[in-house]
Amino acid sequence: MTNLVWFRNDLRIADNAALTAACRRQEPVQACFIVTPGQWQQHHWSPARVRLVLDHANAVSGRLAELGIPMTFLTAPDFSAGIRKLTELCEARSISHLHFNEEYGINERRRDKSVKAALEEQGVMVNKYRDQTVAPVGSILTQQDEPYSVFTPFSRSWRRWIDDNQPAVFPVPEAAGEPVRAESFNPSGIFPDEFPEPPPALVKTGEDAAHAQLERFLDNRAGNYKALRDFPAVDGTSMISPYLANGVLSGRQCLLAARERAGGDQEGLTTWTSEIAWRDFYINILYHYPRISMRRAFKPETESLTWNPPGDNFEAWKNGRTGIPIVDAAMRQLNQTGWMHNRLRMITAMFLTKNLFIDWRLGEDYFMSKLADGFLASNNGGWQWSASTGTDAAPYFRVFNPATQSERFDPDGDFIRRYLPEIAKLDNKRIHQPWAGGVIPGGYPRPIVDLKASRKEAIARFQALKN
Numbered sequence: 297m298t299n300l301v302w303f304r305n306d307l308r309i310a311d312n313a314a315l316t317a318a319c320r321r322q323e324p325v326q327a328c329f330i331v332t333p334g335q336w337q338q339h340h341w342s343p344a345r346v347r348l349v350l351d352h353a354n355a356v357s358g359r360l361a362e363l364g365i366p367m368t369f370l371t372a373p374d375f376s377a378g379i380r381k382l383t384e385l386c387e388a389r390s391i392s393h394l395h396f397n398e399e400y401g402i403n404e405r406r407r408d409k410s411v412k413a414a415l416e417e418q419g420v421m422v423n424k425y426r427d428q429t430v431a432p433v434g435s436i437l438t439q440q441d442e443p444y445s446v447f448t449p450f451s452r453s454w455r456r457w458i459d460d461n462q463p464a465v466f467p468v469p470e471a472a473g474e475p476v477r478a479e480s481f482n483p484s485g486i487f488p489d490e491f492p493e494p495p496p497a498l499v500k501t502g503e504d505a506a507h508a509q510l511e512r513f514l515d516n517r518a519g520n521y522k523a524l525r526d527f528p529a530v531d532g533t534s535m536i537s538p539y540l541a542n543g544v545l546s547g548r549q550c551l552l553a554a555r556e557r558a559g560g561d562q563e564g565l566t567t568w569t570s571e572i573a574w575r576d577f578y579i580n581i582l583y584h585y586p587r588i589s590m591r592r593a594f595k596p597e598t599e600s601l602t603w604n605p606p607g608d609n610f611e612a613w614k615n616g617r618t619g620i621p622i623v624d625a626a627m628r629q630l631n632q633t634g635w636m637h638n639r640l641r642m643i644t645a646m647f648l649t650k651n652l653f654i655d656w657r658l659g660e661d662y663f664m665s666k667l668a669d670g671f672l673a674s675n676n677g678g679w680q681w682s683a684s685t686g687t688d689a690a691p692y693f694r695v696f697n698p699a700t701q702s703e704r705f706d707p708d709g710d711f712i713r714r715y716l717p718e719i720a721k722l723d724n725k726r727i728h729q730p731w732a733g734g735v736i737p738g739g740y741p742r743p744i745v746d747l748k749a750s751r752k753e754a755i756a757r758f759q760a761l762k763n
């Protein structure tokens with residue numbers, strides 16, 4: 297009997313259900329990872345994410361080799377070609393059991409269904425595990441056994457599940473044999489020449505580096521998380537999202553590490569663990585409502601909104617040239633680093649969908665094409681929240697004023713100055729609204745939209761849906 301562990305969105309050795317189950321069988325274990333450049337491009341994966349995933353797949357291969365588990369890299373243009381490569385590998389290696397952790401995007405689910413059918417026909421046992429969330433996906437339900445569509449009751453139930461079930465992490469499996477030579481994947485030449493260069497790596501490679509970053513945050517900054525998490529100029533959040541989005545860390549590991557420190561009752565840590573609950577909430581939404589990964593709104597009635605043609609305004613938003621400093625600084629942070637602070641994701645997403653009235657799907661794709669932590673469930677959840685088309689969404693009449701948000705969350709303009717050197721010399725008041733009095737320096741644009749009038753117009757368009 298030979299077991300094959302198929303690594304996908306779970307690029308870690310510790311706390312990995314599929315790997316643990318395969319190793320517990322006390323039979324030979326092998327591993328594989330399928331590089332699918334065409335599919336990733338179709339899903340708008342950013343160069344930053346591609347690099348992070350490939351670096352971590354290579355790191356996993358190195359650690360598996362120490363455990364005596366050889367990793368094979370397969371390359372296929374897309375998921376369907378990947379299925380063929382996988383079935384060929386299983387046949388060539390006489391694999392008896394395939395193990396993988398579930399993913400919940402619609403294309404991933406269809407792929408896994410086809411893999412199961414093809415391999416079972418070949419006589420391979422296919423074992424799937426629900427490992428992406430703290431409580432297994434689908435297990436947090438209302439008393440009527442319905443999925444939650446509002447976060448607060450979901451999170452109450454989620455915390456109850458944790459107290460009742462006391463989840464634990466799976467340790468790193470014991471060596472399955474003598475160390476083997478590690479295979480590594482060289483990405484050169486798999487993408488077309490015009491594939492953009494990734495920005496400098498946002499995080500260090502490897503599970504150890506991920507844990508060190510988590511520990512540093514929990515030891516030094518988590519206590520102030522509640523007070524500081526909304527201020528983009530400050531290092532107030534963990535910045536572990538690139539690891540979580542690609543499975544280098546698990547939500548369980550984060551939750552348990554935080555609970556160990558807090559006894560579960562310290563304010564900053566409790567607020568922070570709610571963010572892990574948000575992640576699980578959106579993964580559950582993706583699982584229960586597959587339409588949201590098919591470009592559909594969670595609230596069907598909002599499908600009939602008529603969005604503005606994207607045109608020049610969309611280009612200005614993407615390039616950080618809208619004339620609204622907090623929006624532009626945020627977009628430049630995204631373009632230059634592959635990450636954006638959560639408060640700014642909300643501000644820029646609301647500005648695109650409510651002030652420019654441009655379809656949230658275009659913003660969702662653009663974020664995905666730049667983020668190192670691009671993650672379908674959270675990105676779609678965040679965009680639909682901002683556009684008031686989603687679950688638990690911001691009510692359509694509550695539209696952030698980006699200039700007011702800027703004064704509140706970047707009061708001294710430190711964040712704006714970091715990304716907009718052309719207006720860095722403006723005083724702390726004008727930096728939020730350079731158009732209000734005097735000449736705008738450095739060729740910085742005037743606002744491309746009137747904030748008050750566009751807000752009114754957006755509310756009217758949502759109100760019209762009701763009539």
Ligand code: FAD
Nearest residue numbers: 533534535536537571575638641669670671674675678679
């Ligand atoms: P922390 O504040 O330290 O939180 C810890 C972890 O909790 C995060 O790493 C993340 O995994 C999770 N988390 C935090 N906030 C949220 C949230 N609102 N929803 C879901 N999970 C959350 N997050 C992504 O991981 N990938 C995305 O593609 C993504 N796109 C977003 C798009 C929009 C429009 C919005 C409003 C939010 C989006 N988020 C996304 C959620 C959030 O902005 C990021 O998770 C967070 O900024 C990551 O920084 P951090 O690791 O320092 O977070």
